[in-house]
Amino acid sequence: MDISRRDLFQVGGKLLVLASVGATLEQITGAAPPSDAYKMADHWWGMLIDIDKCIGCGNCVRACSKENNVPEGYFRTWVERYQVEEGKQPRVDSPNGAMDGFPPNTRTGLKAFFVPKLCNQCADSPCVQVCPVGATFVSPDGVVLVDKSYCLGCRYCVQACPYGCRYLHPETNTVDKCTLCYHRITQGLTTACCESCPTGARQLVDFKNPRDPVHEFLRHNKVQVLKPYMATEAKVYYKNLDGSVR
Amino acid sequence: MIPGVDGFMYPNEVELQWSLLIVLYPYITGLVAGAFILASLERVFKVEAVKPTYRLALLTALAFLLVAPLPLQLHLGHPERSFEMYLTPHTSSAMAMFGFVYLWYLTVVLLLEIWLEYRADIVRLAQTSSGIRRIVYKLLTLGSQNVSPASRLIDDKVGWAVTVIGIPSAFLLHGYVGFIFGSVKANPWWSSPLMPIVFLFSAMVSGIAAVLVLYMAAMKVKKMAIDMRCVDTIAKYLFYTFIIDFTLEMLDLVHRTYEADESFRSLDFMVHTRLWFSQVILQIFVGTLTPLAILAATQVWKFRDAVRRGLYVGAGLLTLVGIFAMRWNVVIGGQLFSKSFLGYTTYKIDFVTREGLLPAIFLMLLPFVIFVVLVKLLPPWPERETAGVD
Numbered sequence: 001m002d003i004s005r006r007d008l009f010q011v012g013g014k015l016l017v018l019a020s021v022g023a024t025l026e027q028i029t030g031a032a033p034p035s036d037a038y039k040m041a042d043h044w045w046g047m048l049i050d051i052d053k054c055i056g057c058g059n060c061v062r063a064c065s066k067e068n069n070v071p072e073g074y075f076r077t078w079v080e081r082y083q084v085e086e087g088k089q090p091r092v093d094s095p096n097g098a099m100d101g102f103p104p105n106t107r108t109g110l111k112a113f114f115v116p117k118l119c120n121q122c123a124d125s126p127c128v129q130v131c132p133v134g135a136t137f138v139s140p141d142g143v144v145l146v147d148k149s150y151c152l153g154c155r156y157c158v159q160a161c162p163y164g165c166r167y168l169h170p171e172t173n174t175v176d177k178c179t180l181c182y183h184r185i186t187q188g189l190t191t192a193c194c195e196s197c198p199t200g201a202r203q204l205v206d207f208k209n210p211r212d213p214v215h216e217f218l219r220h221n222k223v224q225v226l227k228p229y230m231a232t233e234a235k236v237y238y239k240n241l242d243g244s245v246r
Numbered sequence: 247m248i249p250g251v252d253g254f255m256y257p258n259e260v261e262l263q264w265s266l267l268i269v270l271y272p273y274i275t276g277l278v279a280g281a282f283i284l285a286s287l288e289r290v291f292k293v294e295a296v297k298p299t300y301r302l303a304l305l306t307a308l309a310f311l312l313v314a315p316l317p318l319q320l321h322l323g324h325p326e327r328s329f330e331m332y333l334t335p336h337t338s339s340a341m342a343m344f345g346f347v348y349l350w351y352l353t354v355v356l357l358l359e360i361w362l363e364y365r366a367d368i369v370r371l372a373q374t375s376s377g378i379r380r381i382v383y384k385l386l387t388l389g390s391q392n393v394s395p396a397s398r399l400i401d402d403k404v405g406w407a408v409t410v411i412g413i414p415s416a417f418l419l420h421g422y423v424g425f426i427f428g429s430v431k432a433n434p435w436w437s438s439p440l441m442p443i444v445f446l447f448s449a450m451v452s453g454i455a456a457v458l459v460l461y462m463a464a465m466k467v468k469k470m471a472i473d474m475r476c477v478d479t480i481a482k483y484l485f486y487t488f489i490i491d492f493t494l495e496m497l498d499l500v501h502r503t504y505e506a507d508e509s510f511r512s513l514d515f516m517v518h519t520r521l522w523f524s525q526v527i528l529q530i531f532v533g534t535l536t537p538l539a540i541l542a543a544t545q546v547w548k549f550r551d552a553v554r555r556g557l558y559v560g561a562g563l564l565t566l567v568g569i570f571a572m573r574w575n576v577v578i579g580g581q582l583f584s585k586s587f588l589g590y591t592t593y594k595i596d597f598v599t600r601e602g603l604l605p606a607i608f609l610m611l612l613p614f615v616i617f618v619v620l621v622k623l624l625p626p627w628p629e630r631e632t633a634g635v636d
Contacts, residue, residue, distance in 0.1 A: 074257075074258060075257045075258055078256075078257050080254075089588065090588070091254075092254040092586065092588055093254060094254070094256075094257055096257075097257045117256070126430075126431065126432060128338075129338045129339065130338075130339050130340060130341060130430075131336055131339055132331050132335065132336055132339045132341040132342040132344070133327075133330045133331055133334055133335070133336055133339075133342070134334065134336035134339075150327070150330065151323070151324065151327075152322050152323065152324050152325075152327050152328060152330065152331075153322050153323015153324050154318075154321070154322055154323075154341065155263040155264065155323075156339070156341050156426075158258075158263045159263060159264065159430055159432070159433060159580075159581075160430055160431075160432055161432060162431070162432035162585055163256070163585070164255075164256025164257070164258050164259045164584075164585055164586075165256075165258065166258065167258040167261075168263065168323060172323075173323030173324060174323055174324065175323075230431065230432065246585070246586040246587060246588065
């Protein structure tokens with residue numbers, strides 16, 4: 001690999017800056033921290049989604065699918081396109097979950113925007129409530145997970161989810177859903193969807209981290225969760241969510 | 247465009263999760279609960295007229311109860327793990343109770359009551375039959391050979407107590423099935439506090455209709471006279487129970503229509519399109535209003551015995567179709583619309599798959615096979631009429 005003098009100065013400069021603010025070697029190099037460094041009780045995960053920043057490219061859907069081996073035709077995350085005409089029902093589409101983005105709008109003059117969707121990681125989760133054996137649960141760090149070795153595949157949780165985020169995995173015959181890339185976030189990484197978003201429309205947040213920008217964000221922006229009347233204590237917050245979104 | 251989808255569904259909603267087998271589950275448990283409640287009319291409420299159906303109703307309930315968990319087992323992604331519901335039940339789950347409610351009802355209520363009712367017959371049959379039948383009956387005596395009047399009195403008293411416990415248990419069994427659906431707040435088609443009580447009364451209706459038809463069919467097969475006082479009384483109870491059931495369902499409909507909440511437009515459209523045949527035609531007109539009109543006519547006018555018998559069979563069969571349609575409309579209808587209220591999907595029934603039509607037909611025939619075996623083993627007819635059975 002050829003490294004120019006310019007590259008060397010850039011990397012060296014970054015190392016110097018990070019080292020000077022007390023960053024660890026793992027953070028500098030991006031290497032996985034030791035597994036015992038992660039304390040579940042220190043975290044409470046969620047996500048911020050800025051509707052205005054989403055361009056409907058489908059990068060997040062593709063990245064999620066690849067990262068988590070999501071079976072074809074099922075979605076841990078997807079993007080919906082809303083086209084809203086005054087006084088009418090919104091027109092919504094999500095071709096193949098926006099895996100390949102969207103075709104151009106056929107009509108002009110409508111209010112149009114994209115809405116990324118994923119498991120809302122509800123704190124009072126109806127899916128967790130109904131599981132007959134407790135195979136689905138909220139982890140101590142606030143992520144709703146499914147124990148594949150325990151799930152009966154009864155699909156009561158699929159019925160109970162108000163947001164359509166669950167499905168039966170056709171190979172394991174157990175229920176599957178977004179894990180908020182638990183295997184990544186516990187290693188100090190962000191989720192595949194957040195990492196691949198070119199506009200930063202999706203941000204993984206840790207509500208227990210006092211230095212997380214989420215606190216500043218929530219202080220200065222009007223946010224909403226999906227279907228607030230369901231009272232599920234959803235932890236995926238949307239900025240500038242239109243009232244037409246279901 | 248996705249085939250079978252109109253409007254917008256969340257991508258994971260296109261495929262239905264609860265199939266025809268889950269339609270069978272409340273239908274079968276409903277027949278169990280209804281048949282048992284009819285049996286209890288004679289035992290606890292001393293409605294002597296329905297006595298000829300008492301044993302038949304108990305055997306009907308048992309035949310269907312033995313089959314009730316099978317559609318669930320076939321439906322599970324991992325049936326081999328279902329026992330976990332007994333070992334580590336999740337206490338906040340409505341569904342976790344199923345195993346316990348089922349076991350309670352099967353063992354404490356139904357098997358015990360049938361055994362107590364038949365104990366003297368079993369002892370007699372163990373003495374009079376030969377070969378394998380003798381061994382079977384000997385085993386069924388559970389070692390209890392005493393059929394003295396005093397011991398029969400004890401049987402009767404304990405049996406009465408079991409029936410008294412059985413009535414709320416039957417209510418629990420089917421009210422609970424209704425609660426499994428009624429408590430899903432994410433689904434406005436299901437979410438209703440009326441759901442358990444609607445399920446309960448529809449269960450009573452279907453169970454009473456099933457015993458009415460089975461009794462008349464059994465008499466026909468056995469070439470025995472149908473007790474008209476008995477069928478008249480059952481038809482009367484069917485009529486009254488059906489009126490309560492229909493009133494509750496209409497109350498639910500009127501409430502939804504008048505309240506017209508966020509989901510109403512979507513659900514209303516579904517009823518007028520995808521559910522038009524199964525709900526409006528089959529459930530309401532064919533399966534409810536027609537049998538109600540027939541039953542009402544038999545209450546108002548005096549028909550000849552043969553005509554009444556025909557009317558009762560017709561009303562009973564239509565009722566069974568109507569209640570099946572009701573279960574279908576609840577289970578399948580509740581998954582045809584999107585929780586976004588912006589689209590609809592289609593349910594396509596497979597044929598020879600695990601959750602297809604073929605296993606469903608098999609599961610619906612199986613209780614009748616079990617019923618025939620039970621009737622052979624434990625004849626429900628009075629002793630003098632079964633003298634030649636062996």
